[in-house]
Structures are given as structure tokens and as C-alpha cells.
Amino acid sequence: MDTILDALQEGRLFELPENDKDHALQFLAHIIEAFPQIPTGTDIVGNIMAREASMNTAIGKGWACPHARVDFDEDLMCVVGWSPTGIEYGASDGKPVSIIIMYLVPANQRNHYLREISILAKVLKASPETEKISTIKELNDVRNYLLDLIAASKETVGPDARARMIRLQAKSAQAAAQPLFDLSGLIVEPVTIVVGAGPKPVALTQNKDVMNFVENTLGLTDKLESEGAYQNGTWRIVRRGSVSFQGGRTLYECLALASAASAKNPA
Secondary structure (H helix, E strand, O other), rough: HHHHHHHHHOOEEOOOOOHHHHHHHHHHHHEEEHHOOOOOOOOOOHHHHHHHHOOOEEOOOOEEEEEEEOOOOOOOOOEEEEEEEEEOOOOOOOOOOEEEEEEEEEHHHHHHHHHHHHHHHHHHHHHHHHHHHHHHHHHHHHHHHHHHHHOOOOHOHHHHHHHHHHHHHOOOOHOOOOOOEEEEEEEEEEEEEEOOOOOOOOEEOOOOOHHHHOOOOOOHHHHHHHEEEEEEOEEEEEEEEEEHHHHEEEEEEEEEEEHHHHHOOOO
């Protein structure tokens, strides 16, 4: 379970903004697409959704482990999403899913992935801590819950991993005060886009760079409407929902994602 530990250490655990299965999967997949290691144009969202359509990835006890296989070589990576209310996922045991571990499985990491999933399945089956997830209400408590499960797999955890768990646990009080999207190397900004109120869209956001990108990029809102996302430069804009109003006006609730490096040095 070293990949999950890496995700916790690097800030890739966060609360899912909705309890809809498709939206949750798309949200996590867009996060992976924004990783600087991912080649431009890699369709993680399409990969994940196609695989989910062919096989439900719930593994029981409130967990699901979707994954995207890619042809290039890279480290095995994952992102962790938590739903406070649980997501109706169609799991075989009938339980809503609270934890989604989404893996990126490069061609050179398939054996590593299979080993990690096997260990995770054994821990979930054996650990008495598993049932606690439905009672957790805070993101920091989810982090500690996951650390407890990793510790339960101690026969597979080496000294370095144990040291990292100790450091993470020591930082738990600080982590509780951090913003939800305090992700290492990744910027995630909420943005509301209003279309139809003038000759160009209006972006409501605290980030000036996102505002300028949205308001001055031709065709962005057309892509949001037809495909649900837009990327052609520094920022990836992902539609989370939309509402139509009188006068032909539409409000899009979106996320803007970029790597910290690309945001500092836009193309």
C-alpha cells in the first residue's frame, strides 16, 4: 500500500465535491490528467469511464478502486477521494462507497499494481478498522483512518514507509487547518463562469490568472458545453455543473487545474 501512502504524503487526498458516481470518477480522473508527468492529450477520463462501464470497480466495505492503464512508463500513482455521505456505486455488497482510490497504471507498473490491490483487499477483509469509514466526518480523520489501515499491512511495510507514516501522523493537526486543495505541485481553483450576459464570458474567481484565461480564450465555453472540459494552454477548465437562466444566460460551476510550474511559466 505504498502508493496510497505516497498519495497521503503528497497531498492527493481530498473531499469529493459531489456524491454522484460519474462526477466523482471524472473529478479524480481530471486531477490525474493534470499531473505534470502525464503526456498532453492523455484521455484518463475516457479510459476510466469506459472501464467502469464494462466492470464495476467497487471492492466492498465502502471502497472502490478504478484504474486507468496507459502505455507509457512512469511510477504507479493514485489519487484518493472521500465522500462524507457515501456514493451509490452499485457495489455487490450494497454499501455506498466512501473511499475511491483511483490508480494510474503505466505499462511498467502492472505487477506492482496487482500486488498493491491484493494487499489492500486482504487488509479490508481482515482489519476491524474497515467499518469505521462510514462514521468519519472530517478529512483529517480520513487521513488517519488510512494510515491505520496501512499500518495494519505492516508485514509489507518497510522502515522507510513506517517513518513516513510517523511524520504524517505528527503533522495531522497542521493538516486539519490546510485548505481542501492544498495539493503538492497542483493548483486547483474553483471558478463560476457566466455566459450570455455580454460579448464574452464573465469569470467569478479569486485567481486573476484563471479569470484572464477564461475571459480571453475563444471557444472555451463552447467546449465546456459540448465536452465538459477545455484545455489548450496552462489551465484545464472542468465543468462540474450548469444552470440555465432567462435571457439565454448559463452559469457553469467549474474547476480550473494547472501544475504549479506551468502556472508560473505559462505558454
